[in-house]
Amino acid sequence: MDFSMFMAGRVSFGPGVSAKAGELVKAAGAGSALIVTDETMERLGVADRIADQVRKAGIEVAVFAKVEPEPSVETTDAAAALARERKVEAVIGLGGGSSMDVAKAVSVLVTNEGSAANYQGLGLVKNPGVPKIMIPTTAGTGSEVTFTAVLIRKSDGVKGGINSDYLYPDMSLLDPELTVSMPPHVTASTGMDALAHALEAYTSLKASPFSDMFAEEAMLRIGRWLRVATFSGKNIEARREMMLAALFGGVALANAGVTACHALAYPLGGMFGVPHGTANALLLPHVARWNAPASPERFADAASLLGYPQEEDEPDHVAAGFCAEALGDLVEDLGLPATLGDLDVGITKDRLDEMAEKAMGVAKPMENNPRIMTKMDCVTIYREAM
Numbered sequence: 164m165d166f167s168m169f170m171a172g173r174v175s176f177g178p179g180v181s182a183k184a185g186e187l188v189k190a191a192g193a194g195s196a197l198i199v200t201d202e203t204m205e206r207l208g209v210a211d212r213i214a215d216q217v218r219k220a221g222i223e224v225a226v227f228a229k230v231e232p233e234p235s236v237e238t239t240d241a242a243a244a245l246a247r248e249r250k251v252e253a254v255i256g257l258g259g260g261s262s263m264d265v266a267k268a269v270s271v272l273v274t275n276e277g278s279a280a281n282y283q284g285l286g287l288v289k290n291p292g293v294p295k296i297m298i299p300t301t302a303g304t305g306s307e308v309t310f311t312a313v314l315i316r317k318s319d320g321v322k323g324g325i326n327s328d329y330l331y332p333d334m335s336l337l338d339p340e341l342t343v344s345m346p347p348h349v350t351a352s353t354g355m356d357a358l359a360h361a362l363e364a365y366t367s368l369k370a371s372p373f374s375d376m377f378a379e380e381a382m383l384r385i386g387r388w389l390r391v392a393t394f395s396g397k398n399i400e401a402r403r404e405m406m407l408a409a410l411f412g413g414v415a416l417a418n419a420g421v422t423a424c425h426a427l428a429y430p431l432g433g434m435f436g437v438p439h440g441t442a443n444a445l446l447l448p449h450v451a452r453w454n455a456p457a458s459p460e461r462f463a464d465a466a467s468l469l470g471y472p473q474e475e476d477e478p479d480h481v482a483a484g485f486c487a488e489a490l491g492d493l494v495e496d497l498g499l500p501a502t503l504g505d506l507d508v509g510i511t512k513d514r515l516d517e518m519a520e521k522a523m524g525v526a527k528p529m530e531n532n533p534r535i536m537t538k539m540d541c542v543t544i545y546r547e548a549m
């Protein structure tokens with residue numbers, strides 16, 4: 164066994180901790196900052212509240228509130244243009260994974276020339292960025308502790324990650340109170356994204372004792388709290404546990420990677436605009452069922468962690484089957500779309516080949532998958548999900 168451990172910078176956790184943003188920007192030695200966020204955070208007044216707190220620390224603040232749900236290279240370039248024009252010395256990502264991913268990319272675009280598209284790939288960023296501080300308002304993506312920013316190129320609908328150690332956030336402020344206003348369907352789909360990170364990292368060929376520890380803790384919490392957080396949104400204990408689960412899922416993902424479910428979910432976002440968490444939730448039971456025979460012990464353990472314990476004399480290959488069942492039950496209980504047809508975005512059988520082609524192009528997650536997957540297998544899984 165050999166592995167390396169990676170961690171983002173400082174993580175502060177707790178109700179109200181987001182009020183520390185200004186203090187942290189100042190401590191990082193920056194005199195100006197750009198807040199990268201979306202319209203919802205602007206409308207809810209959260210962006211203004213954080214901006215005011217940062218200004219009170221004597222920092223000049225600009226706000227870019229145009230991040231779309233599935234962020235594009237074009238939007239990132241527009242945010243970077245504003246950051247360069249204002250010569251900002253720090254970037255704050257406020258929102259879900261989309262806003263945080265764009266913020267992380269902008270941080271390195273301040274110090275690296277050209278478009279975000281130039282850096283989509285692995286290790287292409289040459290210079291470290293300006294300090295970046297993440298303030299998530301959802302519990303799911305784990306972007307607050309990962310080295311990736313996933314952006315869609317509008318020109319060809321391909322989702323590609325900027326993957327670089329320079330994208331690790333310097334600081335993250337995890338404030339469960341900020342997630343209380345999340346509507347049920349967002350809580351559910353982002354929570355399922357966190358579960359996908361944990362389960363995929365746990366069953367990844369790159370899994371290590373370090374990533375396992377985080378993946379297990381994430382699955383345990385999600386099995387126990389995601390339904391409560393979704394349907395009893397004001398329950399701060401459920402929000403806290405889900406925010407922890409997302410953090411742990413993010414650390415697991417940053418260390419062990421994701422697998423075929425994320426690869427298969429990418430074309431749903433890139434070609435049809437399906438939200439990342441929704442796409443992963445829909446595909447996760449199918450991919451788990453397909454992968455289980457390659458790693459029965461892991462999937463049996465995952466089923467137990469999700470609340471479907473293995474009977475004493477039950478063989479692993481039988482218990483492993485309950486993982487897909489646990490995931491299917493979650494999707495159903497949460498009221499998320501369970502089939503590609505339910506998505507109602509016009510996915511027809513004649514598009515599956517193109518989707519499979521694009522999924523196979525998401526190389527790293529496919530390489531990590533416990534069971535070797537071919538393009539035909541991708542089509543089979545999509546067909547099962549129809």
Ligand SMILES: [Fe+2]
Binds near residue numbers: 356360425
């Ligand atoms: Fe994800």
